Amino acid sequence: AQTVTQSQPEMSVQEAETVTLSCTYDTSESNYYLFWYKQPPSRQMILVIRQEAYKQQNATENRFSVNFQKAAKSFSLKISDSQLGDTAMYFCALNSPTGNQFYFGTGTSLTVIP
Amino acid sequence: DTAVSQTPKYLVTQMGNDKSIKCEQNLGHDTMYWYKQDSKKFLKIMFSYNNKELIINETVPNRFSPKSPDKAHLNLHINSLELGDSAVYFCASSLSGSSRNIQYFGAGTRLSVL
Numbered sequence: 001a002q003t004v005t006q007s008q009p010e011m012s013v014q015e016a017e018t019v020t021l022s023c024t025y026d027t028s029e030s031n032y033y034l035f036w037y038k039q040p041p042s043r044q045m046i047l048v049i050r051q052e053a054y055k056q057q058n059a060t061e062n063r064f065s066v067n068f069q070k071a072a073k074s075f076s077l078k079i080s081d082s083q084l085g086d087t088a089m090y091f092c093a094l095n096s097p098t099g100n101q102f103y104f105g106t107g108t109s110l111t112v113i114p
Numbered sequence: 115d116t117a118v119s120q121t122p123k124y125l126v127t128q129m130g131n132d133k134s135i136k137c138e139q140n141l142g143h144d145t146m147y148w149y150k151q152d153s154k155k156f157l158k159i160m161f162s163y164n165n166k167e168l169i170i171n172e173t174v175p176n177r178f179s180p181k182s183p184d185k186a187h188l189n190l191h192i193n194s195l196e197l198g199d200s201a202v203y204f205c206a207s208s209l210s211g212s213s214r215n216i217q218y219f220g221a222g223t224r225l226s227v228l
Contacts, residue, residue, distance in 0.1 A: 033215050039155075043202060045219035089155055095217070100145045100164055100210050102217050104157045 002027045004094050006105035013082045014113050020067075021077040021108045023092030032096040034068070034075045039107075040088040048090070051075065082112045117141050120205045120220035127195055128228055135190045135223045137205030145169075146188035147217070148180060149204040157204070163188050164210060192225075200227045 004025045013019035025034070036048040051059045051068050058066050063083075067076045079086055092105040118139045127133055139146065147170075148160040161180045162170035168180070177193045192199060205220040 035216070037219075043222045043224075045204065045206075045222075047216055047218075050216060091157065093217075095208075095215055097211065097215060100162055100208065101159060101170055102147075102206075102208075107155050107157075109155075 002029070002094055002096065002101075002103045004092050004103050004105040006092055006108050008108045009106070010109045010111070012111040012113055013079075015082055015084060017082055018078060018080045019082055019110065021079075021090050021092075021110065023075045023077070023105055025073050025075060025092070025094045025103075027073075027094060027096060029096040029098065032094060034066075035093040035095070035102075036064070036066070036075075036077045037091045037093060037104075038086075038088045039091065040085075045091075049077065079110075084112050084114060086110065087112045118205060118207055118218050118220040120203075120223050122223060123221060124224050124226075126226045126228065129195055129197060131195050132191070132193045133195060133225070134192070135203055135205075135225075137188050137190070137220055139186055139205075139207040139218070141207060141209070141218060143207035143209045143218075144185055145208050145210050146182065146185075147206040147208075148188065148190050149206065151202040151204060151222070153201070161188075161190075195225075195227045197227050200225055 032053045034051045038046045063080045089107045094103045145164045147162045163182045166182045179191045182188045202222045208217045
């Protein structure tokens, strides 16, 4: 079975500060993909960042970066220089190429405080 | 151009009615999904179709019936609506076997059953 766990239901951060969102997962697959999606109040699901499990280098997209620890099955998201527009629900997700199913965590609600 | 479009965005209806939500993607993807997001923001997979064939059918009441007339469309029909069906329903699509393997979401349909 494949599972994704986000243990922080809610978090807050001051504007311009850095925050890290946690995600752990479980899979028996050797090759898989990990994602962070953002869902702002508009409710649109937006892809933030993507990591391929066979790549050791951590993915980075502007202010967003991940800390991928394959052995520990951990995939945390770091947001640097937090902006008010980062206020959203963040979902961690797992996909294996052998199946077409994406597994989502329960989400972390992030609030950026001015 | 919207990649994954759902209609309608809002749907308010009475208990017992039958309603449909339509989804279309213009990304050339071969796999489409329906998710239900409840009031706690949990995302739950309902169905997945690959090349018009049902590949994932989670434990969902048989009042919910997906229909895929072609690879670009996956509609969701709901019979005898109940109060508990109130939620946001998301359509998504992806390309199986792709090295990018990203899931793209529609804007969601907020269903309110009165």
